[in-house]
Amino acid sequence: MKLTYNIKIIRVGKIKNKYFYNASKLYFDRIKNICNIKEIIIKEVKAKNFSTIINQEGKNIINKIDKKDFIILLDEKGKLFNSIEFSKVIDNICTQQKIPCFIIGGSYGNSQQIKNKADLLISLSPLTFCHELAYVVLLEQIYRSLTIIIGHPYHNE
Numbered sequence: 001m002k003l004t005y006n007i008k009i010i011r012v013g014k015i016k017n018k019y020f021y022n023a024s025k026l027y028f029d030r031i032k033n034i035c036n037i038k039e040i041i042i043k044e045v046k047a048k049n050f051s052t053i054i055n056q057e058g059k060n061i062i063n064k065i066d067k068k069d070f071i072i073l074l075d076e077k078g079k080l081f082n083s084i085e086f087s088k089v090i091d092n093i094c095t096q097q098k099i100p101c102f103i104i105g106g107s108y109g110n111s112q113q114i115k116n117k118a119d120l121l122i123s124l125s126p127l128t129f130c131h132e133l134a135y136v137v138l139l140e141q142i143y144r145s146l147t148i149i150i151g152h153p154y155h156n157e
């Protein structure tokens with residue numbers, strides 16, 4: 001079953017580790033079979049100062065946000081959801097003709113400006129993951145959510 005839903009992800013930097021890359025490709029392709037997914041990759045900023053990196057990457061991310069986007073920032077201090085609740089978040093945003101736009105920060109995290117702009121902060125766990133692993137977990141959970149929405153047995157297997 002194919003949904004007309006659109007999902008967007010904005011993230012920082014290439015996936016350099018081949019295992020994370022392969023896992024992300026697996027779930028990205030599965031998601032593509034169910035709905036439209038667009039990804040925007042921001043270049044990693046090189047600077048000596050952490051706050052320069054966070055703020056510049058933050059500005060570059062904000063430039064890619066559109067009016068229809070419902071901004072969901074991934075942050076370990078955000079709200080925790082179970083997979084059914086997470087699928088409802090995605091379903092509700094999409095049925096309101098908005099686009100869930102997931103943002104994953106770079107190695108040093110997210111700027112305060114993005115945190116202020118976000119419509120929702122979600123946590124995948126109270127533990128901190130590298131951004132590559134956070135991306136893989138996010139994709140698996142988006143795929144899981146979509147299977148819940150279309151009634152595919154993946155979540156119950």
Ligand SMILES: C[S@@+](CC[C@H](N)C(=O)[O-])C[C@H]1O[C@@H](n2cnc3c(N)ncnc32)[C@H](O)[C@@H]1O
Binds near residue numbers: 103107124130134
């Ligand atoms: C290495 S982490 C950045 C850690 C940084 N110290 C901070 O305070 O945000 C890189 C990115 O992965 C995502 N991330 C890592 N762990 C996460 C978690 N448990 N829940 C949600 N997002 C997470 C966030 O978007 C974060 O900005």
